[in-house]
Amino acid sequence: MVEKRSPISVGECVRKVMEYSSKGKTEMVPIELAYGRFLAEDLIADHNVPSFDRSPYDGFAVRAEDTERANSNNPLSFKVVGEIGAGAVFKGQVRAFEAVRIMTGAQIPEGCNAVIMLELVRESSVGNQKYIEIKRQLKIGDNISFQGEDVKKGTILAKKGTYINPGISALLATFGYSKVPVAKKPVVGVIATGSELLEVSEQLTPGKIRNSNSYMILSQIERAGGSVKYFGKLMDDFDKCFLAVQNALSEVDVLITTGGVSVGDYDYLPAIYDKLGATILFNKVAMRPGSVTTVAQLDGKLLFGLSGNPSACYVGFELFVRPFIRKYLFSDKPHLNRESAYLGEDFVKPNPFTRFIRGKFSFNNGQLIVTPSGFNKSGAVSSLAKADSLIVLPGGTRGYQKGMIVDVLLLEDKQGSEWPWDNIVPSYKS
């Protein structure tokens, strides 16, 4: 008689996993390698940006008060007393009706309080002495980029746990981080199990398939921000699998296996957890696909037993492993970001469990539409390629129609969410 498993809601299962999650450590990396990592400290402005008043144009810096009576009928002449490019500082004094030729980015000379663009003046010279004519009145502050107008000293620019995108790289450089404190990546081990599995380079033979889950999971780990330790694939042999899992555990922060978690004759993971003395957090989730997803813990270290079915494996990773990784990377929002969208086509098949359909979203007149991304079975691999979201269809006795508003979890989003599992709408007609 096969063991009976009682299904637990997804939110409850995620909560159980997160009880064993922890924040990781900090390491310093050169700024060139910081892109794609996660900040281990708040990024705080320790100076104003810009740190001095500067010119946003190539032109002439003057005293605005000297231009008060300038107009097209009354051009006023200014003596050019110097010239500065970006990076240079004008050392002299600027007196009444004097101007300094200034380039974009250069510091405004002391005494000046406005800039006029090159195109708006007429230049002339008498001998070596240059002059300009100004035909319009300037106000104090015209064409000046003020100290601190971009960033005020003391501002928190990005919180600990923020994904370092190109803009964050620019800020890190602006504030002098040649070395950046980033979250150390958790080492995530991967073992694939299954006697049917071939290496990617092998020719297909009867009854065998290529091992695709491993490479899918390796990519998911990287996308989530973890570091991969791949232990290869194993035949369904209890002793070999047991030893592999036992040895791998000591080398990783968390271990993922794929396959062998259901109730079949060669599904050895439940017996392996038992022999290891690990505690099962859950072994049946009220969801499709991935209902057999099993998570155990041994001395506080998590073992994720993901299903062998590719779509089930994929979903199990995103719902349970991803938040573990993101929390380790200091995120306060480790879960998938949830949005509402219009369902793009009917989904008639009802199911007692919550479904996570691989979806693809698009926009139509500013509205988010989500459509299943392809063949929808637990064993499907093709629909994963186009998936950028998971459509959440709560369990029940009715199907879902095109145009209903549904919840979607965004797979490529970098913000995440604090907790997407409350008030999942049973779906309603718009």
Ligand SMILES: Nc1nc2c(c(=O)[nH]1)N[C@H]1C(S)=C(S)[C@@H](COP(=O)(O)OP(=O)(O)OC[C@H]3O[C@@H](n4cnc5c(N)ncnc54)[C@H](O)[C@@H]3O)O[C@H]1N2
């Ligand atoms: N009598 C029952 N049978 C099954 C149940 C059940 O409750 N009672 N659950 C079904 C569900 S739901 C799922 S999901 C699968 C889960 O199976 P396992 O997690 O034990 O995985 P396997 O049996 O090892 O493989 C399932 C399927 O996936 C293919 N696979 C496995 N590994 C890979 C890989 N690395 N790359 C690509 N594909 C892989 C494997 O060949 C099988 O086709 O159990 C149902 N059965």
Ligand code: MOO
């Ligand atoms: O665990 Mo299965 O994926 O529910 O079909």
Ligand SMILES: [Mg+2]
């Ligand atoms: Mg099985």
